[in-house]
Amino acid sequence: MSEKVTFEKLIEKISNESHGVESLKEVKGYLVSNYKKTQQAIEGFLEPEILKEPIRWEDVKDKVWCSDETRNVNKFSFIQGDVLVTSKVLRLGTSEYNQDYDLWIVRSPSCDCVRGKFVRVSPIIEVVDKKSSDFNNFRTALYFSTPNRFPLPKSILDDGKDRMGYYADLLEPFFLKEEDKDDVVVLKSLSANGWHLLNAVSLNLESRANVDEELKFRT
Amino acid sequence: MKLITQHNGLPTLKVEDPKLTYRETKWTSDRLRKLDEVAEVFNSEPSRVEIFSDAKFGKNPLVLTRKSTLDGFIKLFRDLNSGQAIIKHNIDTLMSAVALIKSRIEEKNIDDDQISETLKILGSVSSQISTEILVSGHPKDIRGSQATSDELAGLPED
Numbered sequence: 001m002s003e004k005v006t007f008e009k010l011i012e013k014i015s016n017e018s019h020g021v022e023s024l025k026e027v028k029g030y031l032v033s034n035y036k037k038t039q040q041a042i043e044g045f046l047e048p049e050i051l052k053e054p055i056r057w058e059d060v061k062d063k064v065w066c067s068d069e070t071r072n073v074n075k076f077s078f079i080q081g082d083v084l085v086t087s088k089v090l091r092l093g094t095s096e097y098n099q100d101y102d103l104w105i106v107r108s109p110s111c112d113c114v115r116g117k118f119v120r121v122s123p124i125i126e127v128v129d130k131k132s133s134d135f136n137n138f139r140t141a142l143y144f145s146t147p148n149r150f151p152l153p154k155s156i157l158d159d160g161k162d163r164m165g166y167y168a169d170l171l172e173p174f175f176l177k178e179e180d181k182d183d184v185v186v187l188k189s190l191s192a193n194g195w196h197l198l199n200a201v202s203l204n205l206e207s208r209a210n211v212d213e214e215l216k217f218r219t
Numbered sequence: 220m221k222l223i224t225q226h227n228g229l230p231t232l233k234v235e236d237p238k239l240t241y242r243e244t245k246w247t248s249d250r251l252r253k254l255d256e257v258a259e260v261f262n263s264e265p266s267r268v269e270i271f272s273d274a275k276f277g278k279n280p281l282v283l284t285r286k287s288t289l290d291g292f293i294k295l296f297r298d299l300n301s302g303q304a305i306i307k308h309n310i311d312t313l314m315s316a317v318a319l320i321k322s323r324i325e326e327k328n329i330d331d332d333q334i335s336e337t338l339k340i341l342g343s344v345s346s347q348i349s350t351e352i353l354v355s356g357h358p359k360d361i362r363g364s365q366a367t368s369d370e371l372a373g374l375p376e377d
Contacts, residue, residue, distance in 0.1 A: 038375075137363045
């Protein structure tokens with residue numbers, strides 16, 4: 001049986017088990033046994049499996065919703081798992097968050113991205129190389145050994161800078177206000193596999209998404 | 220003078236005047252540049268603002284700049300409106316002049332001509348009052364939560 005099929009079976013399994021912490025152990029077990037080096041895991045798993053080009057409402061509306069009414073009430077700027085650039089993020093307990101850190105991943109389910117007063121996001125942290133102070137944090141994300149971090153590939157940006165990858169730190173809550181939802185740039189979206197993995201990591205912190213809808217966006 | 224180092228219980232940061240670099244350019248020719256070329260120009264000059272003029276735009280040419288430049292201005296207005304930003308007036312010189320008048324009056328050794336002269340000085344220093352904008356908030360310090368030994372256990376060694 002090929003490695004790819006095994007990975008797809010793994011995704012199928014965590015989907016059937018409704019994601020969650022137990023699924024996380026399955027993912028870690030698979031990755032540790034298949035990728036003995038960080039670089040192998042980056043090239044064999046992280047780069048090809050997690051992200052896809054941005055999902056636009058115009059491109060998916062007809063296959064996800066069956067009437068103009070439902071299409072229009074579900075018009076989105078971004079959906080769960082999207083990688084965003086914005087400077088409008090708020091920190092809990094602070095009326096405005098005074099900094100310009102600008103790469104974020106969307107945590108809230110996609111329906112909340114349309115109708116919620118606030119959308120939960122998490123900061124994305126760059127990891128340049130093995131000497132980086134965040135390298136060990138990145139490894140725990142890459143091998144899914146924690147529900148606190150989620151790995152992202154370096155292909156988020158094509159700015160010519162050499163880097164190993166990124167991880168999203170999921171612990172501290174940050175938010176986007178309703179009125180700032182349109183003032184974002186979506187760089188990438190999660191693939192179906194990436195979305196399953198994000199939910200395996202963060203289901204204990206998020207409300208349940210509409211699985212059928214989320215998968216239609218991405219397939 | 221008391222330094223304002225806190226506002227709303229958070230440290231204050233001085234908002235620097237924006238340093239923008241303006242470049243005149245023509246819509247008809249320069250909009251067709253290669254993407255790599257535009258990216259390189261803005262990477263090497265992040266404060267760049269390109270002004271695209273054309274007769275069709277009339278008196279209102281368009282600009283091309285980094286989104287973060289625009290966001291910075293919008294954010295400052297929001298901070299001012301929400302009370303997160305404050306305007307600090309630097310009135311040290313004015314206060315020194317007032318203190319001088321006060322001391323002379325208290326000493327009763329000032330005549331009408333001296334009062335007139337002092338008021339002139341006061342008038343001139345009043346026009347020299349400068350301001351700076353301070354915004355309260357966390358400094359730029361988002362850091363990832365540190366991996367624990369439990370989280371690192373069982374991972375392959377590099």
